[in-house]
Amino acid sequence: MKEELRAIVGDRGLVETAHEREPYEVDWRGQYHGKAAIIVRPATTDEVSRVVQVLSEARIAIVPQGGNTSMCGGATPDGSGTQVIVNLSRMNKVRAVDPNNNTMTVEAGCVLAELQRVANDAGRLFPLSLGAEGSCEIGGNLSTNAGGTGVLRYGNTRELVLGLEVVLPDGRVWEGLRGLRKDNTGYDLKHLFVGAEGTLGIITAAVLKLFPKPRAMATAMAAVDGPAQAVALLGKLRETCGDRITAFEFLPRICVDLVLTHIRGSRDPLPARHPAYVLVELSDNAEIAVANATLEEALGGAVEAGLVRDAALAASEAQRLALWGLRENISEAQKLDGVSIKHDVSVPVSRVPELYERAGKALAEKYPDIRIVAFGHVGDGNIHYNCSKSERQAAEDFFRQGADVNHIVYDVVHALGGSISAEHGLGQLKRDEIKRYKDPLELELMRNIKKTLDPHGIMNPGKVL
16 A cells, blocks of 8 residues: 555655654644554645545545644544545645735645735735644645634634635545635535535645735733623724724733743733733724824723723834734643643633633632633634643643533533634544534534545544544
């Protein structure tokens, strides 16, 4: 089998030594350790098609993989040593940029940060932005329907894609690379594959939406008392700033402390300590002075209304990046601090304060010394609700209570009409949990779609369903 695949992808397309294999077989958090039979890295859609055809005929399970930054083990093989990783990192070409249509056609292995740069060079904006953008790849972003910090204005990845090219489980290629904003000719097939985590096929290329590049970004860190004030502040800012609000991120004080402790060069955003903060950013086509004045006036009104304690407006790009560093480095700081039980949940924006209150109370009753690090995209109701203990050894012991902690958090989320996975997907981590919370009919329909497209069950088995 290996030599048959080598004939398709060449020596460069196989990863063979133990040292080279490890980054592909272990997830970035170090929580999932797998063993692949073969790791193959095709460089073209034709090579992906031929590889999948060979594996399909032999009924060998396939694990599609991009930058391997999944938070849920969605791109990691199991430990059987029988599955084949198909990594798309060599497929990293931007095939076309069409400024007049505000689109670019890209291959699945393109790193997200590189796509942001390409769009910028063309005088456009590709708005998907998340902490792993320097290493995650667009195929994985599409496969998990990644969210990030720009959802409030631009939507999830699903809203940023117009067309896809997909290698199906039998090796056939669906050519759906259409840059159309209106195409009412039947089922919108691309949405089957966006968010499917590689269980229905392998995304090899996509047509992505671009936007006019903002002339100005006004960024501020505002101190608030807690999530209720943050949600109220969002409503007030929307009244005064409208759709110019691009990002609205909530950071309890514990998050800032973790970043200050573990990330060199970080600085406290304000002179005094506060219970929590909101990082808010406006994007506008006006001059920077106008954007800053708009945000400053809006925050001044929020101070007068008692919603904001204090605020710092970035006066330069360096200050803007420093404020964003406090938000973007939270996950890395947590990783350096020790293990934690992570949750990526969403509830209606109006019920975010209830999530904090009810989940926090339920957890504290059972785990009195629990440390909750809950932060994230309050603007779209997506909270990264992470639980741990302050001492490293205690955290290791607590980590073994993950199933019970999950049920406490997820039960509250479900009661609030929320979702147990907002933007990270299900992967291996939540594959069984979803059975407790998703409607049985929905699961039945998902299984029927899976069976139709992948009758032999070879695409990323053990994930999602």
